[in-house]
Amino acid sequence: MNWFIATFRSSIGKKLVMAITGLSFCLFLALHLVGNFFYYGGGSAFEGYSAHLHQRLVLLRLAEGGLIFFAVLHILFAAILYFQNLAARPTGYVMKKSVVRKETPGGQTISSRLMPYTGLYILVFVIIHLFAFTFVDRSAGGGLYRMVTTAFHNPFYAAFYVFSVIVVGFHINHGFWSAFQTIGANHPKYMPTIKIISVVYALIIGVCFSSIPVFIFLSA
Numbered sequence: 001m002n003w004f005i006a007t008f009r010s011s012i013g014k015k016l017v018m019a020i021t022g023l024s025f026c027l028f029l030a031l032h033l034v035g036n037f038f039y040y041g042g043g044s045a046f047e048g049y050s051a052h053l054h055q056r057l058v059l060l061r062l063a064e065g066g067l068i069f070f071a072v073l074h075i076l077f078a079a080i081l082y083f084q085n086l087a088a089r090p091t092g093y094v095m096k097k098s099v100v101r102k103e104t105p106g107g108q109t110i111s112s113r114l115m116p117y118t119g120l121y122i123l124v125f126v127i128i129h130l131f132a133f134t135f136v137d138r139s140a141g142g143g144l145y146r147m148v149t150t151a152f153h154n155p156f157y158a159a160f161y162v163f164s165v166i167v168v169g170f171h172i173n174h175g176f177w178s179a180f181q182t183i184g185a186n187h188p189k190y191m192p193t194i195k196i197i198s199v200v201y202a203l204i205i206g207v208c209f210s211s212i213p214v215f216i217f218l219s220a
Helices: 002-009 011-041 043-054 057-088 115-133 144-153 155-185 191-219
Strands: none
Touching: 011 043, 011 057, 011 155, 011 191, 043 057, 043 144, 057 115, 115 144, 115 155, 144 155, 144 191, 155 191
């Protein structure tokens, strides 16, 4: 038990938890995107998909509980590491870019430097999104299909959602390959491919999630 506690107290242990939870959320986003695409099949297909999930309420609640637990761990360790880094580097790096590597002298990219801020924004977005579509009486709104359609007819919410999923994609762009690096896949032969996959996956998430509100708004 002591080695277990010591692992989570260490920086590498915290980064390992963040990597595992981050990759789990990447998997969740892929599954969530598949579910969202049922919208293109019309009201019956979308409502049928929603009903299919709620017929397995126990499994759904377990999955939701697991996601919440993972989210708490991810946010907690991200905050701890962020403040530990600040304490270890109180003056910060000199903001001078390397011409060759296009990175700061600390080896950071724009994406990695913005990770704490994009992560905080995503947390706010998820809370708003949950209150808009999950913590509501769907029957009172005419069903999930109508609720989604009505919400994205609003240009402000549609723009907010599109911007938010782009931020999610930006966050994933660094987080995806960084997670593989943390779990030990940092090999010169494989890492360039993993980074390409990371960019492609981030684009898929940003573009595909954005496509639904854009489609709804333009269809109106």
